[in-house]
Amino acid sequence: MQTTVLPWSTTSSIDRSTRDFLWGDTPTQGHVYLINWDMLTKPKVHVGLGIRDSKTTNDAFLMNQAWRIWRNLHSLLAKFLSQKHYQTTDFLQTTSHTGSHLWKALLQGRDLL
Template sequence: MQTVHMPRSICDDVDKLSRNFLWGDRPTHRKIHTISWDKICRPKERDGLGLRSLREVNNSFMMKNCWSLITEPNKLWVKVIRSKYKCQDGVIPRVEKKAKMSNLWQGICLNWKHVMMHVKWRVKDGCSVRFWFDS
């Protein structure tokens, strides 16, 4: 699940199984739900059970992979991905969708904009900034 972007339908099906298990529902017999699923998914500090939807967890893992693509350029998997999809060698690579892409790259492409919204430049000595090419 950490390297595979799971389709929404699969996430929803697994979440449905979790809800049915927690509420004691069976295919033939459905019980009354006295509390909403949204309240169950709240953090424990806000009186919930701290459960998270599978879609949120999967997106979090994909965003972690995006962050590793930026901050850990010497990892083997990052080198392979950057080489395979011809990312720039800059500090922040350009991520573009391709006609044929792996499930990992698809997840990175779908979550890239969410990660980039929170990336900030820190002023230092300027050796890692390519002024004309970085955007």
């Protein structure tokens, strides 16, 4: 989840499993949902339960990785990526959208920053 963009079907499946666990749903028997999912995913300070939505969590992880590359220019990953993808510019200015899934995910995290 920290190094790839998860597809919508995967994030919705993770959220569905979380809801089923919370509300006690089984494959043979469902239950009445007493609290709206939007209320469950609100932070506790906003009178929610603070359960994280998987799409938002994935975006936050990608932004964190992009932030680390931008701020720690001397890290091994930043040096490797700069040699491969953005030799003449910096990480925030590069337009190279070809590469591995990791690189594309980092660019999406950078754009979310």
